[in-house]
Each structure stands twice: as structure tokens, then as C-alpha cells.
Amino acid sequence: ANADCKKLLKSLPNPTPTLVEMMEACNRFGTSDHKYEVTAAAFATSQPFGQRQITSRSPGPTPVCYGCGKAGHLQKNCRIKTSIPVCTRCRKGRHYNDQCRSR
Structure with a gap:
């Protein structure tokens, strides 16, 4: 994400936004090329549907x-x-x- 999108993500009401919330916020902001890059990067780093990240409990x-x-x-x-x-x-x-x- 570019600097403008990072500023936008810091101003979100949720301190730990989900991937979907970040994508929606960045998609509402910027040019169509920038939106495409952000969406592609988010999908590249996301996990396949149905798999959750397993966190170990103490x-x-x-x-x-x-x-x-x-x-x-x-x-x-x-x-x-x-x-x-x-x-x-x-x-x-x-x-x-x-x-x-x-x-």
C-alpha cells in the first residue's frame, strides 16, 4: 500500500482491522490502478477460504x-x-x- 492508504488504515476505528476491512477502506480511496494493486496484494497474502490461522493457547x-x-x-x-x-x-x-x- 502507498503512504496515503497507510494513513487511511491508521485512522480506522478498529485498532486491529481485518483484511476485509483494510481492503474495503483502501478500495474506496485512490485510482483504479492503485485499487487493483491493493486487491491483488491482499489476495496474494491471504489464506485459502476455510482455513483459519491456528494460534497456540498458553x-x-x-x-x-x-x-x-x-x-x-x-x-x-x-x-x-x-x-x-x-x-x-x-x-x-x-x-x-x-x-x-x-x-
């Missing part, structure tokens, strides 16, 4: 289970089954205080 902390408190798995994958919820009002299972009928 390994995060290992997940901690909320059921047993051990690291390495989540509660939905926990082998230790949790007990049935117990109502604190009537001390019977399978419901909570807000659903208790013995008021």
Missing part, C-alpha cells in the same frame, strides 16, 4: 472440581456422586427451603 490453570475439590476434572465429570439436597427446615431430602411444604 496452558491455563488446571480445572478444580466443585464437588470433591480435586484438580484435573470438573464437577460434571466427577466420579464421586454428591448427596441428595436436604431441606434445612424439615430435614428431608429432594427439595430446598423455598420448596418446603411443611411451613
Whole structure:
């Protein structure tokens, strides 16, 4: 891109514009020869359709289970089954205080 197009790209509202946004901004600016060169250069450096650039993720902390408190798995994958919820009002299972009928 020429100097005018580079200035135009710096003035875009998105700090990290996509390739399509840059092409559209430069295509609205300049002569037809310049537009052709910009479009050809953009397509030459772009990846084929359907292929995304794979970015490596940094390994995060290992997940901690909320059921047993051990690291390495989540509660939905926990082998230790949790007990049935117990109502604190009537001390019977399978419901909570807000659903208790013995008021």
C-alpha cells in the first residue's frame, strides 16, 4: 500500500482491522490502478477460504472440581456422586427451603 492508504488504515476505528476491512477502506480511496494493486496484494497474502490461522493457547490453570475439590476434572465429570439436597427446615431430602411444604 502507498503512504496515503497507510494513513487511511491508521485512522480506522478498529485498532486491529481485518483484511476485509483494510481492503474495503483502501478500495474506496485512490485510482483504479492503485485499487487493483491493493486487491491483488491482499489476495496474494491471504489464506485459502476455510482455513483459519491456528494460534497456540498458553496452558491455563488446571480445572478444580466443585464437588470433591480435586484438580484435573470438573464437577460434571466427577466420579464421586454428591448427596441428595436436604431441606434445612424439615430435614428431608429432594427439595430446598423455598420448596418446603411443611411451613
